[in-house]
Amino acid sequence: MNAKQAYALSKSFTNKSIEGLGTIKGASCVIDAIIPSADGQYTTVTFGWTGSAGTHITQDMIVYNGDDGLGIKDVNLAEVDNKPHLIITYDDDTEKDAGEIPVPTVEVGRVETVEYDEEASITEEATSTGVKLNFKIPRGEPGGSDPIWHIV
Numbered sequence: 001m002n003a004k005q006a007y008a009l010s011k012s013f014t015n016k017s018i019e020g021l022g023t024i025k026g027a028s029c030v031i032d033a034i035i036p037s038a039d040g041q042y043t044t045v046t047f048g049w050t051g052s053a054g055t056h057i058t059q060d061m062i063v064y065n066g067d068d069g070l071g072i073k074d075v076n077l078a079e080v081d082n083k084p085h086l087i088i089t090y091d092d093d094t095e096k097d098a099g100e101i102p103v104p105t106v107e108v109g110r111v112e113t114v115e116y117d118e119e120a121s122i123t124e125e126a127t128s129t130g131v132k133l134n135f136k137i138p139r140g141e142p143g144g145s146d147p148i149w150h151i152v
Helices: 004-020
Strands: 030-034 042-050 056-064 083-091 095-100 105-114 121-124 130-138
Touching: none
Parallel strands: 105 130
Antiparallel strands: 030 042, 042 056, 083 095, 121 130
16 A cells, blocks of 8 residues: 555545544434344444535444333332331332331420510421420410409
């Protein structure tokens, strides 16, 4: 092979390589085909695009099939038992205890008597197990200074 032939071959290779970079150059890429193998072990996905010279170029990608996983048979079949734990039933009828469901607690915190003209209020504080409620309760309105006597 002489230098002129080597140059022509290298230029042809470079042109084909650049043409094959159509997706980098902004050409739209589409899926031309999705073909499962005869033995079911993999699927060939063929991508195609039109290169800058107007030729249709394809590139195959092999995707190996993994094992099927389990799904949840019916979300309505997930139940809380009496522990309380969340029990999930999968589509192969196996059950899985997903663990204890924390049940929040409500506890009474501070109960404070405030002046009769203040508003009653309840505030909450988060705790590690739920919530604590704090109360402010107004005292009764004061009576008059002169007692009223009823003698019968």
